[in-house]
Amino acid sequence: MYDRIKNQDAELYRSILDEKKRQTEGLELIPSENYTSPAVMEAMGSILTNKYSEGYAGRRYYNGNEHIDHIELLAIERAKKLFRVKHVNVQPYSGSPANLAVYLATCAPGDTIMGLALPEGGHLTHGWKVSATAMFYKSVPYHVRADGRIDFEELRKLAREHKPKLIWAGATAYPYAYDYKKFAEIADEVGAYLAADIAHVAGLIVAGAHPSPVPHAHIVTTTTHKTLRGPRGGMIMVTDRGLKKDPDLAQKVDKAVFPGLQGGPHDHQTAAIAIALKEAATPKFSAYGKQIVKNAKALAASLKKNGITLVADGTENHLILLDLAPIFGPGGGVFGSDAMEVAGMTANKNTIPKEPMSPFYPSGVRLGTPALTTRGMKEREMQKVGEWIARSIRAVGSYRMPSDVKERAAYIARFKKGAARNEELLAIRKEIRSFCKKYPLPGDTKR
Ligand SMILES: *Cc1c(COP(=O)(O)O)cnc(C)c1O
Numbered sequence: 001m002y003d004r005i006k007n008q009d010a011e012l013y014r015s016i017l018d019e020k021k022r023q024t025e026g027l028e029l030i031p032s033e034n035y036t037s038p039a040v041m042e043a044m045g046s047i048l049t050n051k052y053s054e055g056y057a058g059r060r061y062y063n064g065n066e067h068i069d070h071i072e073l074l075a076i077e078r079a080k081k082l083f084r085v086k087h088v089n090v091q092p093y094s095g096s097p098a099n100l101a102v103y104l105a106t107c108a109p110g111d112t113i114m115g116l117a118l119p120e121g122g123h124l125t126h127g128w129k130v131s132a133t134a135m136f137y138k139s140v141p142y143h144v145r146a147d148g149r150i151d152f153e154e155l156r157k158l159a160r161e162h163k164p165k166l167i168w169a170g171a172t173a174y175p176y177a178y179d180y181k182k183f184a185e186i187a188d189e190v191g192a193y194l195a196a197d198i199a200h201v202a203g204l205i206v207a208g209a210h211p212s213p214v215p216h217a218h219i220v221t222t223t224t225h226k227t228l229r230g231p232r233g234g235m236i237m238v239t240d241r242g243l244k245k246d247p248d249l250a251q252k253v254d255k256a257v258f259p260g261l262q263g264g265p266h267d268h269q270t271a272a273i274a275i276a277l278k279e280a281a282t283p284k285f286s287a288y289g290k291q292i293v294k295n296a297k298a299l300a301a302s303l304k305k306n307g308i309t310l311v312a313d314g315t316e317n318h319l320i321l322l323d324l325a326p327i328f329g330p331g332g333g334v335f336g337s338d339a340m341e342v343a344g345m346t347a348n349k350n351t352i353p354k355e356p357m358s359p360f361y362p363s364g365v366r367l368g369t370p371a372l373t374t375r376g377m378k379e380r381e382m383q384k385v386g387e388w389i390a391r392s393i394r395a396v397g398s399y400r401m402p403s404d405v406k407e408r409a410a411y412i413a414r415f416k417k418g419a420a421r422n423e424e425l426l427a428i429r430k431e432i433r434s435f436c437k438k439y440p441l442p443g444d445t446k447r
Contacts, residue, residue, distance in 0.1 A: 029347040031319040031368020038443035043272035052264045075274035087238040087250035091265040095223035098234030099125040104256035106193045115168035117141035119351040126168040148312045148353045170197030175315040184216035195219040203227025207289020218242030230276025292318045295369040298379035302386025319368040331357035331401030336365040342425040343392040344432035375439035395424040
């Protein structure tokens, strides 16, 4: 594989191979990652990348787009059918540009918007302060309650007070199913657009393993590369409800994507999205989506059995948040996620609800099951993965984040050195490497 790269650019080839080895020999637990299919990757590497096609099907600024039109319409039709929506734009380069287009379509600069605060699970593009979405719009974040569920009482109160134009429902670190109906009631009460960002749960929704926002939201955005298991990309959908609220909403969305924010669409990406949508419409994918959730529940149970505290005491979707404060005290997420990395498991440090330390030194770890489920693992394997995670965390359980901020960098550097030589972690790594041989990546054969 990759022979042409090998012949032409040995240095780069080396890195691709190393990354492939990493993806093959380790357990991928980052809940926003997945292994896409060989057909999707073939489309991503196809000649479609050569074409410019600014505009939309039948209305392009360049000639020679008859086949591109067909590809884009195919992707749109498949998405419309799969998600049961009236209008779809498949051109956003990724999830963040898709969200930015929603602002452009529904708000004027300076208008008020609301999203879940980032440290509580929200996404940057839902108005978090370092994002352009908080610089160009007036952002009023809402929060979760102590149990980690969205605080709808606060949301309603803030919405009545600030009268937002746009409310976001969706998150990157939320282990519960979303109650879209409640969001819609509040949005309707104040006349706001409700945009559901299903980046994380799109595949679960398609599989019938998570409620759909389509009956409740006006706009739905998603990435295509997380649980949906397509190429990196984004989509914006307009629902029946959206068109009822604003008959021009579909055109506003299209105009926001192009020419509002982007130039030419990535046609190879569009083709790969079309393929992923075809895959997602199969019974096999439904079974996959349901298995993700079963696996997450099994992994949560194993973690708890092995002494790990979980936010929400479990999960209702594909994602699990470990609360490591009982083990390391505040700020120990990095000890957990780095120990896991040495042991061959990739996850990320993450804030927990009512974070006792800070977003840079958070107290939790976020993980999920979409990628492992793609490799064919089931509940029995999750039992084992839970044990490995708990063992890795306990192997470094004596570390404590210094309360003096100035001491932290040096302390973490010492911790990393120790972890890299930790015998227990290295033993787990070996076990995992041999375990992974039984679960090849899509397109690879068992070795
Ligand atoms: C991942 C994610 C995005 C952004 O996607 P990118 O493709 O990384 O730009 C947006 N919203 C939510 C909720 C996400 O989880």
